Amino acid sequence: MTERWLSVEEIAxxxxxxKDTVYAWREKKGLPAHRIGRFWKFKANEVDEWVRSGSASESSEGDSR
Structure with missing residues (x-):
């Protein structure tokens, strides 16, 4: 059985x-997302792997931390 696509609300x-954090991470930190029409959709396994890889914790130039 294939994993279903998750919405921004569901992945948040x-x-x-x-949701704002999801959009910011997608744009600035490479959160894996797929554009389907006008919607962004996510696969939980791709997002989980992205988090495990440490990409969520890497700071970028725009971070205030």
Missing amino acids: THLGVS
Whole structure:
């Protein structure tokens, strides 16, 4: 059985962050996402691997930390 596509709201809940954070991570940190029409969709296994790889914790120039 194939994994279903998750919406921005669902992946935000999965990660425990806001939708704005999901959009920011997609744009600035390379959160794996796929554009389907006008919507962004996510595969939980791709996002989980991205988190495990440490990409979520790498700071970028725009971070205030």
